Structure formats: C-alpha cells, structure tokens
Amino acid sequence: MIEFKNTSLVYPNGTQGLKDVNIKINEGEFVVIVGLSGAGKSTLIRSVNRMVTPTDGELLVDGEDILSYNGRQLRDLRTKVGMIFQNYNLVKRSTVMKNVIAGRLGHTGTMRSILNLYSNEDKSLAYHNLQRVNISEKVHSRADELSGGQQQRVSIARVLTQQPKVILADEPVASLDPPTSHQVMTYLRKVNKEDKITTLVNLHFIDMAMEYADRIIGMRAGEVVFDGPASTVTEKTFEEIYGRKIREEDMVGGDEDDENNG
Template sequence: MIEFKNVSLTYPNGHQGLKNINLTINDGEFIVVVGLSGAGKSTLIRSINRLVTPTEGELLVDGEDILKYNERKLRKLRTKAGMIFQNYNLVNRMSVLRNVLAGRLGHTGTIRSMLGMFPQEDVKLALDNLDRVGIMNKAYERADRLSGGQQQRVSIARVVTQKPSVILADEPVASLDPPTSHVVMKDLKRISREDNLTTLVNLHFIDMAQEYADRIIGLRDGEVVFDGPADQVTEKTFEDIYGRPIKEDDLLGGDE
C-alpha cells in the first residue's frame, strides 16, 4: 500500500509542484493519472521512488515514511519500485538482452553487471520476460535497431525482470502511434495483472485512460481534482480535470 498524507512539493523558486495530496493506493491497482502538461503527473509518480522529494507531509510505502529514507534504504526502494520512461531509457549500443538484464542491477551489483556476470537464472528470467512481450527473437539485436514500440516493450521486460512490487510508468506511449500505443498498454496491463503489480501510469489521452485504468486520478495545478473508478468517468469529468473543453488532441484515436 502507498499512502500520500498531506504531501506537498515546493521548489526553491516557490513554485508548488504538488499541493496537499492525500491518496491511498492499494496493492494490485492499475491507476492512470491524467492532467495537462505541468499538472504534476510526473512529479506525483516520481515522488514514490524519490526521484523527486516532497517538502511536506508523509509518503508511506508499506507503512514506512520514505521521505525519511537514507541512501541505503532508497536503493532498496528503487529496486522495489520499477520505472518506465517516455524515452525508453535504453543503452542503444547494448543488446536487447543486456538492457533487460539491467533490471537485475539492484540484485546483482554494479561490478558484476558491468562485466556481464549474470547468474543463469537471471538470463532465463530476462528471456522469459522478452517472450511475454513478444520480442524474444530480438534478444541479441542492438537496442537502437528496434522500433519505438519494440523499445518500449524492452523497457517493460526490463522493469518486470527487476521483480518490483510497484511499476511507475511516466507517459510510456507519448512517443508512439495509436496502434503501437495500444499494444504497449495491453502488454503493461496484462503483465501487471499476471504478476499482481501495483501500477501507476501517467497518460494525457483520455480514451486510453478510460480503456485501461481501474481507477483514474486527475491532477490540475498540482492538486487532485478527481479520484474514482474509470467506469464513472465522463467527458464532463475530463473537462473538470483539464479546466477546459475536450479537444481532438486529447483523444488518442485509432486502435489495433
């Protein structure tokens, strides 16, 4: 369980990235966070693995306030909370398999991983996870030879190989076309279900949020303005979240 208790984040210039956030995120939920650019979506999910650090309140993960963590505890937290980035965050010159094995870094250690000294069970785990996202045949290709959708599926395989309990996905389909976006989101949702992972995904597109989320959290100007089941969300809800009428650009469009 993840709990935000009166969490705020004020930057040195005085700008408030988060304002008095109170949320409870239960084990196994697939949550989509929506809002305009600058609404605080990335700040919210990156606070869960302390890539950003709130300045007020308590942020509890499994009952412990992670805002009080030292470096050792932070490393353990980041092993437990895996991250998927918009730009894939792969090492282009390395093989797909080596990129996925990077998910074992928190378990294997830096020196052993740099030398490629991964236990055979880790290699099998990485290959199995590539198979789960349908690209095991790409295991020995350089990462930069893959399409954007394939690279993002490598990112999913890598984060699952990390064996986290939480996945944080920061605009994972923002750089992809509509059909590929659906493939990536379906893989992410399926694997989250299969492994009972708590997953938070930042999205801009409202149709995708409604299609894949169990629960939608809406942010505007760093504040939670909606929190409820996806099947209760209407176009009016999104207009309230965005603070304006819905535009065509807010809809992803397309399908497989």
C-alpha cells in the same frame, strides 16, 4: 500499498509540483493519472521512487515513510518500485539483453554486475520477460536498431526483470503512434493482472485512460481534483479535471494516425 499524506512538493525554483496530496493506492490496482502537462502528474509518480523528493508531508510505501530514505534504503526502494519512461531510456549502444539484465542491478552486487556474472536464473528471467512482451527474437540486437514501440517493450521487460511490486510509467505512450500505444498499454495491463503489480501510469489521452484504468486520478496545478473508479468517469469529468472543453487532441484514437505525440 502507497499512501500520500498531506504531501507537497515545491521545486527549488518555486514551482509547486504537489499541493497537499492525500491518496491511497491499493495493491494490484491499475491507476491512471490524468491532467494537462504541468499539472503535477510526473511529480506525483516520480515521488514514489524518490526521483524527486516531496518537501512536506509523508509518503508511505508498504507502511514506511520513504521521504527520509537515502543510500542503501533508497536503492532498495527503487528495486521494489520499477519505472518506465516516455523516451524508453534504454542504453542505445547496448544489446537488448544487456538493457534487460540491467533490471537486476538492484539485486546484484557491484562486482558481479561489473563483470557480467549473472546467474542462469537471472538470465532466464530476463529472456522469459522478453518473451512475455513478444520481442525475444531481438535479444542480441542493439537497442538503437529497434522501433519506438519495440524499445518500449524492451523497457517493460527490463522493469519486469526487476521483479518489482510497483510499476510507475511516466507517459509511456506519448512518443508512440496510436496502434503501438494500445499495444504497449495492453502489455502493461496484462502484467498488472498476471503478476498483481500495482501500476501507476501517467497519460494525457482520456480515451486511453478510460479504456485501461481501474481507477483514475485527475490532477490540476499540483492538486488531486478527481479520484474515482474508471467506470464512473465521463467526458464531463475530464472537462472538470482539465478546466476546459475536451478537444480532439485529448484522444489517441483507435488505429488511425494522428500527429499528436507531444
């Protein structure tokens, strides 16, 4: 369970990232956070694993305030809270397997990880997760030989290998074409349901948010301006969140290509 209590974040340059956020995310929920770029979606997500640190209020994960964490506690938190990135963030020159096993780093001692001494269970887990996202045939390919969609699937396998309780996905499909985007979202959704992993996803495509989310949180200028079940959301809701009319570029579309990959 994740709970924001009057959480605010001001960046050193004065930008207000979060403004008095109060939300409670329940275990196993699939939450999509929507908003225009700069609305604070990334800041919200990255606060949960402390890639950024809120400057005010409280942020509870499993009942503990994580804002004071550092060192070992912080690494334990990050082991529990996995992350997926817009640009996949794989080590391009390393093999798929080495990238996926990196998910075990938080569970593995420094010496063992330097010497690549992983147990058979760890390696099986990594390979099994590659199978789950249908990319196990690339196990020994170098990451830079893979397409964008394949790389994002590898990064899902990496995060699963971490065996997290929470997955944060920061614009996971923003660099992908529509069919691949749907594929990646489907995998995220599947993992969420099968493993009961709480999942927070940033998206700016409204049709995708409505299709995959249990619950939608809308943000504008660092504030939560909407919070409700996906079933209650209409285009009107989005117009309120975005503060403007919905445009074509706010939709990812079903299967036809569009260049809207920002």
